[in-house]
Amino acid sequence: MENWDTLKSEKDESRLLAGMIDEADAVVVGIGAGMSAADGFTYTGKRFTENFPDFIGKYKWFDMLQASLFDFPTRTEYWAFQSRFVELNYLDQPAGDGYIALRKMIEDKDYHVITTNADNAFYAADYDMDKVFYYQGEYALWQCSAFCHQQTYRHDDQIREMVRVQKDMEIPPELIPRCPECDAPMEINKRTAEKGMVEDAAFEADREQYEAFLEAHKSGKVLYLEIGVGYTTPQYIKHPFWRMTRQNKDALYVPMNQKTYRIPEAVRPQTVALTGDIRENILNAHKTLTYKG
Numbered sequence: 525m526e527n528w529d530t531l532k533s534e535k536d537e538s539r540l541l542a543g544m545i546d547e548a549d550a551v552v553v554g555i556g557a558g559m560s561a562a563d564g565f566t567y568t569g570k571r572f573t574e575n576f577p578d579f580i581g582k583y584k585w586f587d588m589l590q591a592s593l594f595d596f597p598t599r600t601e602y603w604a605f606q607s608r609f610v611e612l613n614y615l616d617q618p619a620g621d622g623y624i625a626l627r628k629m630i631e632d633k634d635y636h637v638i639t640t641n642a643d644n645a646f647y648a649a650d651y652d653m654d655k656v657f658y659y660q661g662e663y664a665l666w667q668c669s670a671f672c673h674q675q676t677y678r679h680d681d682q683i684r685e686m687v688r689v690q691k692d693m694e695i696p697p698e699l700i701p702r703c704p705e706c707d708a709p710m711e712i713n714k715r716t717a718e719k720g721m722v723e724d725a726a727f728e729a730d731r732e733q734y735e736a737f738l739e740a741h742k743s744g745k746v747l748y749l750e751i752g753v754g755y756t757t758p759q760y761i762k763h764p765f766w767r768m769t770r771q772n773k774d775a776l777y778v779p780m781n782q783k784t785y786r787i788p789e790a791v792r793p794q795t796v797a798l799t800g801d802i803r804e805n806i807l808n809a810h811k812t813l814t815y816k817g
């Protein structure tokens with residue numbers, strides 16, 4: 525790991541990031557909510573208050589994530605909120621500059637992405653979706669609320685119709701989507717602690733591709749780049765990244781987060797923590813690599 529050890533002396537985080545990506549044999553990228561927030565797709569502030577003032581007035585929510593997990597009293601109200609949420613955070617969410625710059629930095633490397641986000645960020649930024657694994661579902665997909673079968677569905681026009689015709693925080697009952705197999709109400713395909721989520725054939729294929737990539741890169745200069753990952757569900761990205769780093773003496777674990785989390789003692793010698801602004805570090809690292817090229 526001689527070259528990477530030399531890189532660690534670089535004090536500018538963006539140049540350090542550029543150097544580590546450039547030097548890596550393979551890059552495993554873990555993306556959490558902090559990455560989308562850094563690109564302006566926040567679940568708090570004006571983006572929340574301007575789009576859901578009626579729901580906030582009724583339920584006194586603090587943020588959009590809390591709202592999206594709320595146990596609504598009726599399906600008409602559930603879909604009134606969720607349709608607006610999906611339109612904002614998936615159907616109409618634009619490409620983020622940070623996501624685009626990250627793609628350009630890694631697209632010529634051997635890489636794979638795992639994300640606990642469920643927005644459209646990777647599609648909008650034109651990633652190779654064969655290299656992106658959405659572990660916690662996608663907002664645009666539906667599943668049977670009774671989990672009667674392992675299949676997801678997508679009907680964007682119906683979502684937009686729900687947004688257009690809803691009134692007093694409810695959609696017309698006839699617009700409630702129903703499972704084609706058992707007629708139970710449909711819900712958003714999003715993993716929860718209580719129920720998990722429907723994992724269809726496409727999900728399983730994505731999981732197999734990700735696991736095959738990890739298996740093929742158990743040695744060598746593997747960069748485990750963790751961006752904006754908190755500690756709500758550390759078992760999906762953070763803990764596996766720690767374990768895989770420990771098992772490969774030539775690997776580096778690089779968390780990008782303005783919050784600090786306790787890193788196990790055994791992983792610290794192979795850790796380079798970047799605590800600066802995520803978006804600015806990525807944009808500047810991309811400029812560094814572009815200039816070098």
